[in-house]
Amino acid sequence: MLHAARSLFLAPLALVATLNGATAQAVDAEKGAALFDALGLPEMIEIMREEGLAYGQDINDGLLSGAASASWDKTVSDIYDLDRMRGAAAAELNAAVAGKDVDAMLDFFTSDLGQEIIELETSARRALLDEAVDAAAKEAAGLALADDTPRSRMITTFAQTNDLIDTNVVGAMNANYAFYMGLQDGGAYDSTLTEDQVLADVYNQEPEIRANTTEWVYGFLTMAYQPLSDDELQAYIDFSKTKPGQDLNVAMFDAFDQMFVAISRDLGRASALTMAGQDI
Template sequence: MFRTSAAVFAVCVGASAPLAAQDAERLFEALRLDDVVEVMRGEGIVAGEALEADLFPGRGGPLWDRVVRDIYDRSEMIEVVHDRFGKAIPEASVAPLIGFFESETGQRLVELEIAARRAMIDEAVEDAAAESARDATAARRDLIRDFIEANDLIEQNVTGALNSNLAFYRGLLDGEAPIGGLSQDQVIADVYASEPQVREDTVDWLEGYLTLAYAPVDDMALQQYLDLSRSDVGQDLNTAIFAAFDELYDDISYDLGRAAARFMSGQDL
């Protein structure tokens, strides 16, 4: 699970809330998607530092840091994810998913996923995780790769990364950044020319991340998770999670591009 608004539940107050809304809320909490958003925010703040170093070194400082933190507003992000997840998850799939993710095994898996993703914000941890993935037993490598395939994680994440990169460049163009007069067609071509490298990086990151996350889990528990992922309800969950996060990534990337354009061109801020 990689990549929710109070508005969708705003009319459902207290004990009068429809059961479907209450159950979707339980699932949201069991998956700890608010904590996933918090980790995503941490990743974004670190990425913002890299953007400054690449695009306008030494000209961002505390002001750029504040802009990035405002774009990655935790409350707004949780509201968006909450809303989109609640709308995307089929009602019939919620109960069996709650059964799994509120169980001891389900909660342990969620905790491990969040902890591993938080740890991998550190590049040294990411490198070590990639090395561990290469050194894992054949049985564990097969389970990890089957899990990646069952959840379509490579294609979903590659597509999401390319779309986010495109949104960032659209933000730069709309913000009139000094990027050598590149047209939108040229930007699109450049972004999609990066697909092979994005794919390679995605595979390495996913295998390292999942190897790190599930290292404390035995093969039986991981097989159980894989079986859930292959089921109809597991596929529904995967679709809903990507629906919840993908547009959010694109919106944030666009806003970062617009903001970076101002710093690159020296506009008044």
């Protein structure tokens, strides 16, 4: 499934449980782990970490005016700790799919088509780390949309079915808000900004975020699913319309949104502390 920004923490297990209850929890955890693997999330999170390290460099080049030392690189690397990200995502996804039809999710994503889709999504996400590939994918998607090709209409249906634009815009705005609050936590502002001021600034960024998100999502989808036949892509769309498909889509957003909110707040706080150190 597509993910761009999303979260993770399980409530403590009940201290007292019957044997049957404990067994049911173990089965759920096992299925959750199987789903996590079937969705290719261990490798996808590796790619997200690489994206995060590049974003840390962008913060250095922009907000920090390129003045951060090697310690900044280590700080960013620690924030995007792979084990932490995987553990958080796995825990929250397991919680988010509790009580849902996980068997149906596993049936689709462990099938030959499901695994091909995951491999295509993962390889496309990794390829888009290259700025030239990213630009080419966006251009190709833009041309296909302008020409209103049958495949571009299927891509649009997939994006709309999974609400990919709005959820990713919300995720990006949540992360931006958390980054601002991290800056404030770290004392980056001479005077404390009110929550309303921060929210207003974030909301003012919405049109640009939406435009960038739309361009990226369509570029990604067009590139990732190009090898699929129309029948195969339609099968993915059909699954996405089912209740298990919709439940999984919501669970994926919930799982990754809070993870990136926590990361963004940590980045904001670290940025503020780094700026304070430069001023001394």
